Amino acid sequence: MDVLQKAYTLLSKYPLCDHCLGRQFALLGYAMENNIRGAALKTSLTMQANTLAVEAEKNEEGIEQLRVLAANGYSAAAKATLEHLKKHAPKIEEDAKCFLCEGKFGEVGGIVERAKKDLEAYEYTTFLVGIELPIAVEEREDEFKASQSIEHGESIRHEFGRVYGKAIAKATGKEAEYLKPDVVVIIDPFLESIKLQINPLFVGGRYRKLQRTIPQSEWFCSCRGRGCSKCGGTGKLYPESVEGYTSKDLLAESEGAESFFHASGREDIDARMLGSGRPFIVEVSKPKRRSVDLKKIEHAINGGAVGKVEVSELHFASKDDVRHLKKGESARKEYRLLAEFEKDLTEEGLRMVEEKLTGALIKQQTPRRVVHRRADIVRERYIYKLEVKKVTLKRALLFINCQGGLYVKELVSGDEGRTVPNVSALLDNPAKTLKLDVLNVIME
Structure with a gap:
């Protein structure tokens, strides 16, 4: 050629x-x-x-x-x-335009200035340019390439992205980032439109829940937030939550639109989360500020939730960390459970329970108390170690080290035969859970 x-x-x-x-x-x-x-x-x-x-x-x-x-x-x-050469030169019409781009490469500067102004409302370090094109433009280019046998070209979309990316980097002093940009600037050169996609801010840490009356996530009333007699006009079934305490100050400091709470599993509302705490991540959408002071936020959260919720180890996280967190829902857990039995307990019986359940694989059909919101299936969960300590004639403390996802209350009660084996059946002594504490969440 x-x-x-x-x-x-x-x-x-x-x-x-x-x-x-x-x-x-x-x-x-x-x-x-x-x-x-x-x-x-x-x-x-x-x-x-x-x-x-x-x-x-x-x-x-x-x-x-x-x-x-x-x-x-x-x-x-x-x-x-x-x-x-004293030859006639053709007259160029003022509205003459390039067949492929219609002169839009000549208008990059104006659109870049508009994008720069829009970006000034946000704090960001990295950005990426995305290009939207009318279908007719891409079809025209495809037909052009096919009819002219173009072998060494690139797409107009790719070139627009590169040209705008370099121009915005020069105008703002920011770096282009292709994998995890803070902001995506979406430009349609033909419609001359600009849209900003502000990627979320993620902050992770661990929380301890010190009261038994606080749910992990916010529970909205069936009135959908409008307020009714059932929720006392608040729109929520519970006025407090771990999500509320951990998200409020971060959302305010980052000036975000809304927040989303992610955690490695959840404890029941009547269970405490003790030990080093449960890993969590708060995702803030459309944050205007990113370089927030996490020590200040940690202090504010703990100061506003004294005796209720504590957070520690706050750090900046990512979407990948959220995925890892969700995978960790089946991570090993350690529990302390106070159980009450109908009949008196014997040391011999308790040692038998320890022996039978340590190293046991538990088959557990979805508990009746949650089957209305969970698939009714049989799950298998492993118990690494179980220890029992008698505290009164009819009460005992159980220390359970198990695979995440095991419903430990049903391990004690049997849930009418839906959990096998279970403590009540092994002792032939019906039992119920009085208190439950999560002592540790072991993330790998």
């Missing part, structure tokens, strides 16, 4: 700007943008046409090529060469 001949063939059929001509040869040569390629091709073609124009036998061919370059290539050099 003769590159110059191919370039001239394209220009003889279509008006093309420097960007759109150069883009058809994007894979040839490196360390230069397509507009540089296009300008270089037009310059070379102008010089070649000028050479032909001064040769007597090829004079008309050279003049025709110069006119094509002046008309369809918008080449000032070709037009000046024609004038120097």
Whole structure:
């Protein structure tokens, strides 16, 4: 393939700007943008046409090529060469536009300034440019490439993304980031529209729940927040929650739109979360500030929830950390459970329970108390170790080290045979849970 001949063939059929001509040869040569390629091709073609124009036998061919370059290539050099040769130069219409981009590469600067102004409302370190194009534009380019047998080109979408990315980086002093940008600037060069996709802020840590009357997540009333007699006009079934305490100050400091709470499993509302706490992540959507003071936020949370909720180890996290957190819902857990039995307990019976349940695989059908919101299936969960300590004639403390996802209350009661084996059946002594504490969540 003769590159110059191919370039001239394209220009003889279509008006093309420097960007759109150069883009058809994007894979040839490196360390230069397509507009540089296009300008270089037009310059070379102008010089070649000028050479032909001064040769007597090829004079008309050279003049025709110069006119094509002046008309369809918008080449000032070709037009000046024609004038120097005292030949008529074609008149370029004021509204003449490139066949492929319609002149939109010439309007990058104005859109970049608008994008820069929009971005000033947000604190960010990295960004990425996304390009939206009308279907007709991409179809036109596809037909062009197919009809002209383009082998070394790139897409107009790709070039727009790169050109706008470099321009915004220069205008803002920020870095382009392709994997995890703080902000995505979505531009439609043809509609001249700009949309900002502000990616979330993630902050992780561990929480301890010190009261038995606080749910992990906010429980909204069936009135959907409007307020009714059932919820006392609050729109919530419980006025407090771990989610509420851990999210409020972060949301305020980051000036975000809303927050979402993620945790590695959950404890029952009447269970405490003790030990080093349960891992959690708060996701803040559309934050205007990212460099928030986590020590200050940690202090504010703990100061506003004294005796109820405590947080520790606050740190910046990511979407990948949320995925890891969710996978950790089946992580090993350690519980302390106070059980009450109908009949007196014997040391012999308690030692038998320890022996039977340590290393046991428990088959557990979804408990009746949660089956209305969970799939009614049989799960298998492993108990690594179980110890029992008698505290009164009919009460005992159980220390359970088990695979996450085991319903320990039902391990004690049996849930009418839905959990097998279970403590009540092994002792032939019906039991119920009085108090439950989560002592540790062991993340791998």
